[in-house]
Amino acid sequence: MTVWIILAVYVILMAVTGFISFKKADTLTGFVVGSRSAGPWFSAFGFGTTYFSAVIFIGYAGRSGFDFGLFAILIGIGNAVLGSWLAWKVLANRTREVTRRLKIKTMPQFFEKRYFSRSMKLYAAIMIFIFMTPYSASVYSGLSYLCETVLHVPYQIAMAAIAVVAGLYLVLGGYFATLLADFIQGIIMLVGVAAMLFFVSESGQVGGLAAGVSGVWESMTAQADVLFTPQTALSVICLILLTSVGSWGMPQMVHKFYGIKNEDGVKKGTVISTVFALIIAGGAYYIGSLSRLFFTEVPTLGGKANYDLIIPQILTQTLPVVLLGVVLVLVVSASVSTLSGITLTSCSTISMDLVADRVPKFAESKAKTLTLTRVLCAVFILASYLIASFKTPILTLMSFSWGTISGAFLAPYLLGLYWKGMNRAGAWCGMIAGPVVSLGLAIVSGFNSAQATIFGVTAMAVSFVACFVGSLIAGKMGKVQDNTHFYDKAYFVK
Structure with missing residues (x-):
């Protein structure tokens, strides 16, 4: 019952966020880039919560921690330094200035204005639509084992909760609603990770921070022939590069820079975003590395090793019921924020760069384009839900x-x-x-x-x-x- 109450409070809070933001999203610019008036805290939390979905807590952290031990923490540090700090240093202010000056609202429009090519804008829009759809569906994947095996909440219900929450505040409030919701969800994620770090570290299997690090290192040295090899180094480096530098080219991440109000917001946002990423990613991969103290081999499901079971089973053994409810909301929050960022990016691209660019009645009316964008957001979220539900190819x-x-x-x-x-x-x-x-x-x-x-x-x-x-x-x-x-x-x- 406690878990359901916590989840219900979260859903209501997100719905209120959507209604509060509705009046600020009555224009196309307001809906897509929040009238370019976002402050540093909202921008930084929006960037961070879109960056880290439930997959990092359930999938990446568990697998990387078990396979690489303490080396997995380097991935979290890479996400903070390369994926957040350097991304803001290199991209944020230049992106903010150019997109504001040339009135660019989507990445395909950026390519059109920079390279004088409508064909390139069309190509980019199609690429985003094709490859963002499965990516958005994957956002749901971090929930299944946590919900069903730990909290005994049916996977379909948790997925539906994500779809409803994201749909409510995104369709109503657009970009500003995502910023406000991401700020709230960012706080939830910080509290949840702090709770996980404390209770897992203080559990009997770990015995405190120092003992945990020492124990994991001993398990790593026992497998030196596997872990201290060029292949392990290559795998860790590739994970750092793809999840950190690779994020620089993701439209939903770059989109967070479009709405920053001024250069001062960029400077402060850089620091806030880096600290947020260090806590979330560093904490997640640290907990993943401790899995070696809980398991001698990967847990199985249906006779097959399943890395997604690692973190849920650790949480079951270490967290009180109330905090398990908080962790559920943490995972839902991470999923919702990422899904809303992907959806807004994808649907604004479709409505402005595909439809309005070729259909006269939408090209002549920003109000109609705004309505179309809202409708597409709802359809996109529903499509992602269905793809994830029926396990389509x-x-x-x-x-x-x-x-x-x-x-x-x-x-x-x-x-x-x-x-x-x-x-x-x-x-x-x-x-x-x-x-x-x-x-x-x-x-x-x-x-x-x-x-x-x-x-x-x-x-x-x-x-x-x-x-x-x-x-x-x-x-x-x-x-x-x-x-x-x-x-x-x-x-x-x-």
Whole structure:
């Protein structure tokens, strides 16, 4: 009963958030980028909660901790330093300034304005729609074992709760509602992780922080022939690069920079976001590393090893019932915030870059485009729920979606922000080469999800090389573009 009460309070709180934000989302700009007036705390928490979904707590943390021991904590540190601090340092202010000045609301619009190509905008919009759908469905996956085996809450009910909550506040309040909800959900996540760290560390199996670290290190040295090898180092490095630097090319992450109010917000947001990521990611991977003190082998389900059972079973053994309810809300919060970020990014892209760009009645009326965006948000959330519920083949793409999207967008976006020599030909080379490599390797491997991380990092690297080579060749052929409008702040529009 306690768990249900906690969950009900959370649902009501998120619904109220949507209603409060409704009046601030009565224009297309207000709905999509919050009128570009977000402060540092809201922006930073929005970035962090969109970054970390339930998968980090249930999937990545358990598997990485059991496989790599204390080395898994390096992934969390990488997420904080590379995925948060450096991302804000390199991308936030430049993105904020350019998107505000050129009135850009989506990543496909960024590519159109930077490279003078409507075809590129269409291509980017289609890529986002195709690969964000399975990615959004995967957001639900972190709930199944926690809900059913730990809290005895049916998986379908928890999934429905996510869909309803995300749909309520997102459809009503848009970007501003996601910021307000993400701030609340960020606080829940911090409290939940703090509780998990304390009770797991103080459990009989661990015996405190120092004893826990010492015990895990002993288990690692006993497997030195497996853990202290080049293969382990490569696996950890690839995980750090894909989950940290790879996030720089994810549309829903970059979108959080569009609405920041001013440069001061960027400076403060950088610090807040980094600390948030260090606590959430560092804490999750630390708890995952302690799994070696609870299990001598991976728990099984149906006779097969299942890494997703590791964290739920640890929590069952260490947390009081009330805190298990808080952890459930933590996981739901992480899922809802990520899902809402993906949904808003995907649906605004579809409505503005696909439909309004080609259908006159939407192009002429921002009110109709706003209504369409709201409808698409509801449809997208429902579609993600159905895909996750019925385990459709589309879910096969989930493991490769992050690497494919980053492979397509990271290099053209980052180089486009800073390198004046980057041109349309180079961008096309990178946008095509990255996904081809990611999906090509996936097909050759038989869609082996265990290799998805390496494939994603390879796709990102190939995309950068393709962008450089393509731009240099096109430049030598005399195909030079005038990018003054993009880099010159004299074009700033207040």
